[in-house]
Structure formats: structure tokens, C-alpha cells
Amino acid sequence: MDATIVEVSSQILDIPTIRPHKMSVATMHNQCLVLVRIKTSDGIEGIGEATTIGGLNYGGESPESMKTNIDRYFAPLLIGQPATKLSAIRQRIDKAIKDNRFAKCAIETALYDAYAKRLGVPLNALFGGAIHDRISIAWTLASGDTQKDIDEAQQMLATRRHQIFKLKVGMRAPKDDLKHIRAIRQALSDDASIRIDVNQGWSETEATQQLRALADAGVELVEQPIHEKNLAGLQRLTALGIVPIMADESLKGPQDGFALASAHCANVFAIKIEQAGGLQHARDLIGIAQAADIALYGGTMLEGSIATIAAAHLFSTLNRLEWGTEMFGPLLLKDEILATPLDYSDYSLKIPQGPGLGITLDEDKIAFYTRK
Ligand SMILES: O=C(O)C[C@H]1C=CC(=O)O1
Numbered sequence: 502m503d504a505t506i507v508e509v510s511s512q513i514l515d516i517p518t519i520r521p522h523k524m525s526v527a528t529m530h531n532q533c534l535v536l537v538r539i540k541t542s543d544g545i546e547g548i549g550e551a552t553t554i555g556g557l558n559y560g561g562e563s564p565e566s567m568k569t570n571i572d573r574y575f576a577p578l579l580i581g582q583p584a585t586k587l588s589a590i591r592q593r594i595d596k597a598i599k600d601n602r603f604a605k606c607a608i609e610t611a612l613y614d615a616y617a618k619r620l621g622v623p624l625n626a627l628f629g630g631a632i633h634d635r636i637s638i639a640w641t642l643a644s645g646d647t648q649k650d651i652d653e654a655q656q657m658l659a660t661r662r663h664q665i666f667k668l669k670v671g672m673r674a675p676k677d678d679l680k681h682i683r684a685i686r687q688a689l690s691d692d693a694s695i696r697i698d699v700n701q702g703w704s705e706t707e708a709t710q711q712l713r714a715l716a717d718a719g720v721e722l723v724e725q726p727i728h729e730k731n732l733a734g735l736q737r738l739t740a741l742g743i744v745p746i747m748a749d750e751s752l753k754g755p756q757d758g759f760a761l762a763s764a765h766c767a768n769v770f771a772i773k774i775e776q777a778g779g780l781q782h783a784r785d786l787i788g789i790a791q792a793a794d795i796a797l798y799g800g801t802m803l804e805g806s807i808a809t810i811a812a813a814h815l816f817s818t819l820n821r822l823e824w825g826t827e828m829f830g831p832l833l834l835k836d837e838i839l840a841t842p843l844d845y846s847d848y849s850l851k852i853p854q855g856p857g858l859g860i861t862l863d864e865d866k867i868a869f870y871t872r873k
């Protein structure tokens with residue numbers, strides 16, 4: 502008989518960051534992870550993670566709302582269901598629960614983890630298997646101070662941890678952002694790739710005025726310069742062809758991907774498993790990008806190790822990830838919550854080989870950081 506789901510639980514972990522992380526939407530001093538555990542009748546536990554940025558600063562789900570919704574609305578839909586019928590469960594949840602993409606992602610991740618553990622295969626096997634055993638990892642410079650960002654980048658280059666840097670801009674005046682970007686570009690060697698993420702901080706006029714100067718300053722990619730809903734504006738900025746434009750906040754699943762791809766509103770899609778509503782929906786979004794000749798980037802919501810590794814498994818199955826990934830979330834946290842830390846080296850992250858996600862929680866640390 503099929504294993505059934507017998508328990509769904511969630512807990513909020515509050516973990517400090519190594520330094521303040523300053524973005525146009527929020528400054529983070531700590532990260533709140535919602536850890537989901539799903540137990541099945543054959544004694545397997547799958548884990549998933551739902552994590553937002555800055556409470557409600559970035560989107561409609563907060564850690565507290567996700568925990569409440571998982572406990573009150575998701576769990577009853579899951580208890581007693583066959584644990585291996587992932588498509589049927591996805592359909593059941595999507596029918597009963599609107600939106601809540603991050604919570605859906607955590608639940609789906611836990612189900613995939615449990616399923617792959619049961620089969621004794623890594624999670625990526627459920628998406629056709631890994632093509633790459635390592636994926637490239639960018640780092641975000643967001644201390645809020647130009648010299649600190651330069652020192653941080655130089656240390657990352659010296660230790661071969663990262664050579665792709667995403668600068669958070671959009672909170673200062675555009676001319677001050679330019680000074681900041683130029684100073685960092687000039688201080689780093691040519692091996693370093695510099696990209697910027699505006700997090701919707703500019704008007705379309707500001708973005709149009711900035712692009713030429715950004716190109717001249719050596720910026721290789723501009724992420725979500727304008728409001729997520731201004732698709733016509735994104736289309737116009739992309740059509741200028743001055744610097745490649747990447748869509749991030751505009752992409753909340755395959756339908757958005759189709760709208761953006763149809764009108765060619767971006768050169769690159771940032772794929773985030775939580776924003777897409779789970780691994781399968783993220784895979785659907787990837788397919789749309791691939792069909793439309795839009796390049797791919799593996800994005801993060803600054804998640805901890807669980808969601809980071811879930812996304813990494815999916816990304817490892819893609820033949821091409823033209824712009825790499827930024828799956829560095831665990832490195833932004835002051836403490837390790839895994840029994841064996843992830844292998845970040847040589848500008849990349851190694852995909853775990855063990856069954857499921859291939860990671861083991863350090864339960865003492867989990868207990869320590871769980872909100873009481
Ligand atoms: O991309 C975002 O908007 C969110 C996030 C990802 C990396 C980072 O520093 O912030």
C-alpha cells in the first residue's frame with residue numbers, strides 16, 4: 502500500500518545575518534525561515550522551507566502568515582493523502598488555496614524530499630537527473646558602504662568563493678548609485694562580473710537615463726529596474742539593447758513568464774522556486790524561457806540551506822544556466838543549521854549526492870533558533 506502523509510508541522514527559525522543586508526525594499530539583520538516537516542506512514546520525514554525577505558517588505562507572505570496557513574489550511578488537505586502522488590496533491594492544494602506560493606513551495610519541497618528519500622535517489626533524479634555536479638554562485642554586495650563592499654568582494658575573489666557580484670542599488674539617488682558602482686568596478690579585477698539589482702527602485706525614465714552610463718561603467722546585467730507590473734516599460738528597456746535586462750519580481754509563475762516572454766520584456770529570467778510556487782511550477786517557467794530563447798539565472802529569496810539546496814537540485818538538471826545562480830543564502834547567515842555544511846568552493850556549490858535533498862539538519866541548532 503502507498504505510504505500516506507501522517508503529520509505536517511512547521512516552525513519559525515530566527516537566524517542573525519553576518520552583516521546588515523541593505524536593499525531598496527528592506528534592510529535585513531536576521532532571516533526568518535519557516536521549516537516544514539512532513540512525516541509519512543513508512544517512517545520517512547521530508548523537509549521544506551518557506552522564507553521571505555523583510556517580513557512583508559518583498560511580498561504578500563510573512564513568516565507568521567506562512568506558519569499559520571500551513572498549520573491551519575495546508576495540513577488538513579495533506580493528512581491521509583498518498584505521499585507519492587505529487588501531481589494530485591499539487592492539484593488538490595492549488596484548487597483549495599489561492600496564491601501562497603512560498604508556503605506551497607515549502608510543502609512541495611518536503612514531499613519531493615520524502616519521495617526521493619523513499620526511492621533512495623537525489624531529488625534531482627525526479628527532474629531527470631543532474632547534468633552538473635556543481636553550480637556557479639554569485640554574491641550580493643549590500644553592506645550599504647562602498648569601501649566595505651569592495652573589501653568584501655576582494656576577500657571573496659582571493660578565497661575563490663565568488664567572482665560574480667550583484668550590487669543592490671535603488672535606495673540612493675541614481676547618480677550616487679553610479680558612483681558606488683563605478684568605484685566597485687574599478688577596484689576589482691577583470692575576472693569579476695558586476696551586475697546590479699534595483700528591486701524596482703527606479704521609474705522607467707530614470708532607468709532609461711541610467712542604462713548607457715551603466716553599460717559604460719561595466720555593468721553586465723540589470724535586474725528588475727522598474728515596477729514589476731510595468732511590463733511595457735521592461736519591454737522598452739529590453740528593446741534598447743544597451744544592457745541585458747533581467748526580470749525578477751515580475752515573475753510569479755509560468756503565466757507571468759508567458760506574458761513576459763510573449764512580449765520579450767526581458768533578456769534573462771531569474772528563476773526562484775518560491776516565487777514560482779514550487780519546484781514543478783519553476784520547471785514550467787524554465788520551459789517557457791527556454792522556448793522563447795530567454796536566458797536563465799538561478800535566483801534566491803535569501804533562503805537557508807533547505808530551499809537553497811532544493812533549488813540547486815532543480816538547477817543542476819538544466820543544460821544551460823547562462824547567468825549562473827546566486828544560491829548563497831546559507832552563507833549570509835551567522836550560523837550553520839546542517840550537520841554537514843554545504844560545499845561552497847571554487848566559485849560554486851556542490852550538489853549533495855545523498856537521497857532526497859541530501860542534507861541533514863543539526864537538530865540542536867534548529868531547536869536553538871526556533872521561535873518560542
Ligand atoms: O534578488 C532579490 O531581489 C532578492 C535577493 C537575492 C539576492 C539578494 O541579495 O537579494
Ligand SMILES: [Mn+2]
Nearest residue numbers: 698724725749
Ligand atoms: Mn532581485
